[in-house]
Amino acid sequence: MQKRSVQRTIRIYEERTYAERRGEFGVIMLAVEHLSKTYTSGFLIHREEVHAVRDVSFSIKGTEIFGIVGESGCGKTTLGKMLVRLLDPTGGRVTIGDLDITRLRGSELQRYWPNLQMIFQDPRASLNPRMRIGDSLVEGLKLSGERDLIEDTVQEIIQNMNIREEILNRYPHEVSGGEIQRIVIARAISLNPKLIVADEPTSNLDLSVQAQILTLIKKVQKERSIPCVLISHDIEVVKWMCNRIAVMLRGRIVEEGPTDDVIRNPLHPYTEELINASSFCGETTEYQNPEASQPTDEGCPYAGRCTAARQECRIGEVRLRGGIHKVACRSVSED
Numbered sequence: 389m390q391k392r393s394v395q396r397t398i399r400i401y402e403e404r405t406y407a408e409r410r411g412e413f414g415v416i417m418l419a420v421e422h423l424s425k426t427y428t429s430g431f432l433i434h435r436e437e438v439h440a441v442r443d444v445s446f447s448i449k450g451t452e453i454f455g456i457v458g459e460s461g462c463g464k465t466t467l468g469k470m471l472v473r474l475l476d477p478t479g480g481r482v483t484i485g486d487l488d489i490t491r492l493r494g495s496e497l498q499r500y501w502p503n504l505q506m507i508f509q510d511p512r513a514s515l516n517p518r519m520r521i522g523d524s525l526v527e528g529l530k531l532s533g534e535r536d537l538i539e540d541t542v543q544e545i546i547q548n549m550n551i552r553e554e555i556l557n558r559y560p561h562e563v564s565g566g567e568i569q570r571i572v573i574a575r576a577i578s579l580n581p582k583l584i585v586a587d588e589p590t591s592n593l594d595l596s597v598q599a600q601i602l603t604l605i606k607k608v609q610k611e612r613s614i615p616c617v618l619i620s621h622d623i624e625v626v627k628w629m630c631n632r633i634a635v636m637l638r639g640r641i642v643e644e645g646p647t648d649d650v651i652r653n654p655l656h657p658y659t660e661e662l663i664n665a666s667s668f669c670g671e672t673t674e675y676q677n678p679e680a681s682q683p684t685d686e687g688c689p690y691a692g693r694c695t696a697a698r699q700e701c702r703i704g705e706v707r708l709r710g711g712i713h714k715v716a717c718r719s720v721s722e723d
């Protein structure tokens with residue numbers, strides 16, 4: 389099975405690289421190279437280090453929504469926050485267009501920030517509870533010096549995003565979660581960002597509203613060709629939304645590729661487990677295997693319970709390899 393799937397992957401790779409050479413897939417907008425984050429807490433003998441993200445690399449074109457999936461605690465949010473510079477990485481870099489944003493400091497970073505928008509799981513926490521929704525919506529535009537454009541931009545956005553005009557005069561506690569998430573997305577889009585990171589944007593919403601919000605994100609991403617990273621534990625959500633996905637386990641990407649390929653034909657045993665758990669648990673249940681959360685520094689993060697693991701899976705670094713569909717697993721043959 390694995391040999392056949394690798395051959396199929398190579399065929400897809402050859403076809404797509406040909407298409408890419410013809411420029412059908414747009415230019416790379418976001419490049420993430422060897423990104424890492426270690427949290428340090430305590431001091432002296434009580435010093436504790438958590439390697440939340442380890443050596444993560446991927447790139448995205450403007451036409452893409454790139455999904456990051458994995459169980460709770462695998463490092464998704466930490467990765468997302470580094471992409472928008474809400475956290476400084478311990479190592480590696482993030483480039484948008486030609487600009488290495490990990491090098492931006494002080495006022496340079498302040499000026500660039502409107503280009504990096506993050507949509508969080510809890511939309512209410514993103515808005516000032518004492519500010520009317522309409523004022524929150526235009527706040528970013530005012531700060532970014534686009535005062536002349538405010539009226540037109542707001543009108544265009546509320547029409548385009550089906551936002552009821554009357555809610556602009558209300559406070560966040562006076563509208564529904566779905567309406568607030570629309571406002572948060574509208575505010576992000578109004579700044580014409582170069583990157584959107586959406587971190588579980590619908591997990592606090594009802595199922596029917598979830599679909600509306602995801603459709604909205606897909607629509608604005610497509611219309612404006614903004615590269616988008618969608619973080620989710622829900623395989624069904626990423627399946628519907630994303631062109632490509634990366635599967636994270638204990639801070640590392642263990643598999644990456646076109647969404648359909650990865651979901652229909654997972655190469656890493658952890659991806660397979662995640663997909664099976666998702667179909668077993670249903671769409672909205674967050675999968676977490678407690679054993680998978682144990683820290684490990686050496687070898688494959690899945691080696692502890694992988695039935696195909698060999699001695700060499702427990703040592704050294706297991707790197708992602710392959711063409712368009714990549715996997716970090718020593719048990720998948722290379723031919």
Ligand SMILES: Nc1ncnc2c1ncn2[C@@H]1O[C@H](COP(=O)(O)OP(=O)(O)OP(=O)(O)O)[C@@H](O)[C@H]1O
Nearest residue numbers: 427428429438440459460461462463464465466467
């Ligand atoms: N400020 C911090 N200090 C120390 N450790 C942290 C900090 N923030 C996160 N961590 C740890 O880093 C790891 C990754 O956390 P992160 O929130 O990025 O995971 P996640 O995949 O987004 O989880 P969830 O889906 O539950 O939000 C976890 O072990 C977490 O406990």
